[in-house]
Amino acid sequence: MAALIGREREMAAINEVLDEVADGVGRVVALAGEAGVGKSRLAMTLLDMAARRGFRGLRGTACAYQSDLSYAPVVEALRPLIRAAAEPTDLGRLFGGMSTAPALGDAGLERTRLFEAIASLVADAAEQQPVVMLVDDVHWADPSSLDVLHYLGRAAAHTKCLIVFTYRPSEASAAVRAMLVSLRRGGWLVEVPVLPLSPVGVAAMVAELLGDSPPTPVLELLTDKSRGVALFVKELTLALREGGQLFRSAGRWVLGPDAAGAVPTSVVELFEERVDSLDATDRAVLEAVSVCADAATADVLGAVCSAIDLPGSLTRLRTFLIEDVADGEVLYRTVHPLLAEAVYARLTPSARQPYHAAAADAIARRSPVAVSRLAHHVGLAGTAIEPARALETLAAGAEHAVARRAGDEGLQHARAALKLAKRLGRVDLVPQLLTWLAESASFTGRTDEAVAAWWDAAVDATDPHERARCLMRLAQAETDAGQLVEAQDHLIQAADVLGDLDATELRIEIAQIALVLHTRRDELPAVLAEVAELERIGACSGHPKALALARYGRLELTRYGVGTVEESEVDESIAEITALADAELVVTLHLISIGTALGRGEHAAVVRRVALAIERARTANLPMLEVLPTAFCALAQFQAGAWDSALALADRALALGHRFNVSRGISLALAARAMVLLHRGDVAEAESCLAEASANYRDRRLGRLLDVIAAQAALARDDRATAARLAPTTGPYAMPVLHLQVRADLGDDVLDELDKLGFPYAAAVAGWRRGLFTQAADALDSLGLPFDAAACQLDRANVVAATDPDTAIAAATRALAVFDDLDAVAKSAQARRLLRRLGARPKPKDRPAGQLSAREAEVASLVAQGLSNAAVAKQLFLSPRTVTTHLEKIYRRLGLKSRQELARYIRSSNT
Ligand SMILES: Nc1ncnc2c1ncn2[C@@H]1O[C@H](COP(=O)(O)OP(=O)(O)O)[C@@H](O)[C@H]1O
Ligand SMILES: [Mg+2]
The missing domain is CATH 1.10.10.10 (Winged helix-like DNA-binding domain superfamily/Winged helix DNA-binding domain)
Known part of the structure; x- marks a missing residue:
């Protein structure tokens, strides 16, 4: 059995009781808690602990389908104490294989004699060895078993006997409650509530189930859905994994986009028996609460269950429901959110429809109408709602969802509305619905569906503006999906459709997407042309967005060594753009400048812009927009020698990226992770990250980054041929050091190009390659790039080793300290080798390699x-x-x- 999680408080209480019982003071322990919370598990641990202290353990379980079998759990528990007796005995009636004492003819007396016989059986056993007797799940026990337990509990007071039982308070019958009251009054009862696990407990349990501890988003989802109920934690975790919504990426657990979905059948089954025990009217109310969910006020329930005595039902359902107050109104919820989900899951879609329809009616009568809640119920009410009305509501719901960027919701309503519109022959509505469908698909990262919907919308559009807009958005979706060639075609088509029409805003957007597209394909002339176009539009129209975009385009061009842009200009543009209130655009522009700053080795600027981008994504409530900035930040932290932080950020970007299907972000995060792993000597793991990234998403620019890392990995394996094949030979010098590390054959022309780039990082690297080590290392250090600086120092040490060993030793020693600090194992080994060759004894690491803190x-x-x-x-x-x-x-x-x-x-x- 795996280790018990949490429960320190409960175990302490139990230990105390065991002390008392061992001293001859018998006790009764009641472990009370809801289904699946961990009572049986705790009780089993109690039995183990008692056994280790020399107790004899007895165990019986009451079970739902045997609650009519008299004495069943007691008989089960006591059977080991029975040895077939030759003499007729009062216990003979309970146990097979014994002879039975003659009947007394008085039923009451007979019962007392039986109970007394049981009590002395236990007392005799306890004389020889302390006894602990567990009866699990007594809420299901037959009344006679409860009577015996009560009798035993009282009789145990002066023996070394501990009676333990577990029960669910919400399902305790009057008989169970009466037994508890009586035992409590007698002072023998120790009540131990078994509460849900804390978030830390949930984390420990999930880690146990999955083999290693999953990242925060996984834990948050599981904690939230399970509310700490151990069984649910377990079932949800396994169901997510089996359903493919919890999977490994880069050796980590991540959630897929549909992780919040369905309830596992095992959870439904757990509630089944309880729900079945309700009479039809109460069950209908519980079903109504489950279906109405956020709309389950007394009002709405009254309307949904019009033929039912609602107050009476709600009172009888008090162990199923809790009252919540929302917006000054009482809202009914199930005690556990999964109970509502389970009740809902049991209903067939057609059985749900009337409830949804009634909820929709009730919501529609109120003002203001809650559009999104209404559309939800209408969408699920099926034929129970008049189709024309349904179409109208669903369309409004889709529009509302798109405005709030609630992608999943918009997708659902738009899909349903489209179906209805086609059925009802409302072709006039189709183009608009298609655009909402496409927008929603983009928000949720379903790029394929977005591409298909924009395509349909473009085909359907009659107005040239609208058609151009659809083509432009189609190109954008294709850009997101990495279909850059198609995207470019569609941008050209969009421009053609516009012709000479007056459409400044659209033209700006087209140029914006083209800019992103061309930078991803690294097409310098095209980028230049797009920037010129934006400048032209800006000059004619004075449109702030065009001007800001043009400025960002210029910034992008500095990566190719074309022109310069002052940091203050970037800030100005950010301020201008921020005023435009388009979060996606703001983040896109930040990303361009982040990429550029990263290539220029400007760590502080990267971090600052990442923070701005993430803040923007958060205020707009668009977590998918956080993925790319976070992944870029991981790369920047690698560059700046904060490798642990780089790994943590990559993890976060991966988790979010999978959740929202941001494939480019996933690949970028994988690249960052690979980079750290590689430099820390885990070549195989790094290569598997790279393979995952390449299979996931690649465009020209990202592809080059992946190739550079792959080339470095090949070098680490001494595979020069592969490294040479992969090492990129052209392109802008984003992260120039990476390129230089894999290309030993750089000629003066390339170094001249680096000079021309004109920023300190490029200059430092060019200096380094020309042999101006000291200067270069100082420059790299002051740029906050300790790893690069140390690598430069090590190169210097190698070069001067023969002529000036003292300097070489000093430089290599300094470099070694940095490498050790970062756990950069390959470089550490190189430095140590050189030092040993020079006769210096490399200082052992604080923790020499292979030794642990x-x-x-x-x-x-x-x-x-x-x-x-x-x-x-x-x-x-x-x-x-x-x-x-x-x-x-x-x-x-x-x-x-x-x-x-x-x-x-x-x-x-x-x-
Ligand atoms: N404290 C715990 N540590 C580890 N696993 C637990 C813990 N509590 C419960 N579990 C596991 O959760 C599941 C449900 O617990 P169980 O004891 O059967 O619940 P209950 O008896 O209250 O219905 C079981 O698989 C059990 O092993
Ligand atoms: Mg149990």
Whole structure:
């Protein structure tokens, strides 16, 4: 059995009780908690603990389908105490294989004699060895079993006997409650509530299930949906994984876009029996609450369940429902959100329809009408609502959703409305509905569906403006999907359709997309042309967006060594653009400037703009827009020697990217992760990230970044041929050092080009390649690029090793300190080799390679003992996340791959 999670408080209480019982003071422990919360698990741990203290354990379980079998759980628990007796006995009637004492003829007396016999059976056993008797799930026990338990509980007071039972308070019958009252009054009862797990507990449990600790978004979803109920945590986790909505990317767990979806059947089954026990009217009210969800006010419920005595039903349902107050009105919810989902899942779509229709009617009667809630119910009410009215509501719902950028909602309503419009012959509505469908598909990252819908919309559009707009948006969707050739075709078509028409805004947008497109394809002349076009439009119209875009275009051009742009100009443009209130555009422009600053090695500017972009995405409530800036920031942090932070940011970008299907962001994040892994010596893992990235998304520019990293990986494996094949030979010098690292054959012409770029990073790199090491290293240092500076120092040391060994030793030593600090294993090894060759003794690392810090050693030893990450976390008072980080470092330092290898390593190093 896996380790018990949490429950320290409960176990402490139980331990105290065991002390008392061991001293001859019998007790009754009641473990109370809702279905799946972890009562049985806790009870089993109690039995284990008692067994270790020398108790004899007995165990029976009441079960829902045997609640009519008298004494069933008690008989099950006591059977091990029975040895077939030769003498006739009062217990003979309960247990097979015994002879039965003659009947007394008085039923009451007979019962007392039976109970007394059971009590002495237990007391006799407890004389020889303390006894703990567990009856699980007594809310299902038959009344006679409850009577026996009560009798035993009272009789145990002066014996070494502990009676334990578990029950669900919300399902406790009057008989169970009466037993509790009586035991409580007698003072023998110790009540231990079993509460849902804390978020930390949930995290530990998920880590246990998945083998390592998943990132925050996964935990947030699971905590939110399960509300800490252990069984739900387990079932939801496994269902997500099996349903393909929880999967590995770059060796991490991430969620897919539909992760918030359906309830697992096991969860539905758990509630089933309880829901079935309700009578038809109460069940109808519960169903109405589940279907109406956010609209389940007394009003709406009254309308939905018009033929029912609602107050009476709500009172009878009090263990199923809670009252919430929203907007000054009482709202009914199920005690656990999954209960509503389970009840809903049990209903067939046609059984749901009348509830949805009634909810829609109730919502429509109110003012102001809640458009989105109304459309939700109308969409699911099917034929229960008049189709023309449904179409109107769904169209309004789609429009409203698009305005709020609620992509999933818009998608659903637009799809349903389109179907209806076609059925009702309302072709006039189709083009508009298609655009809402396409917008929503873009918001949710369903680029294929967006491309298809924009295409249909463009075909349907009759007005040239509208047609051009659809073609332009089609091109944008294609750009997002990486279909850059098609995108370019459609942009040209859009411009053709516009011809001489007056359409400044549209022309600006077309130029904007073209700008992005051409930069991704690295087409310098086309970028120049687009910038010129924007400047022309800006000059004619004075349109601020055109001017700002043109300025950004110029900024982009500096990457190719064309012109210069002052930081203050960028800021001005940002201010101008920000005033335009188009979050997507603002983030796009930030991205361009982030990319440029990254290529120029301007770390502070990257970080500042990333923060601006992310803030903008957040205020607009568009998390998908955070993906690319976050991934860029990961690259920047790599460059700046903050490698742990780079990994964390890459993880975050990956998680968000998968959630919102931002494929370019996913690939960029994978590239950042690969970069750090590679420099830390994990070549295989880095290459698998690169393969995942390439399969996922590639355009020219991103492709080159991936190739550079792949070339470096090949070099790390000493595969010069592959490196030479992959090393890019042309293109702007984004992240020039990367390029230079893989191209040893740079001629003066390339260095001259670097000079011409005219920014400090390029100048430093050119100097480095020309052998001006000291100057270059200083420059790189002052740019905040410690890894590059150290690499430059190491090159210097190599060059002067023969002529000036003292200088070489000093330079290599300084470089080594940086490499060690970053865990840059390959470079560390190079530096150490040189130092040894020069006769210097390279200072051992604070933690020499292969050796672990004190904390890491602790973690390693516990893991080697077979403890799970969660268990290690608990023992060392760390978060599971931290344990994972430690483990990663441990594996890296020791060059190991698995827990088994680690166990072997620890065993061999201890002997
Ligand atoms: N504290 C815990 N640590 C680890 N696993 C737990 C814990 N509590 C519950 N579980 C697991 O969750 C599931 C449901 O718990 P269970 O004890 O059967 O719930 P209950 O008896 O309250 O319905 C089981 O698979 C159990 O092993
Ligand atoms: Mg149980």
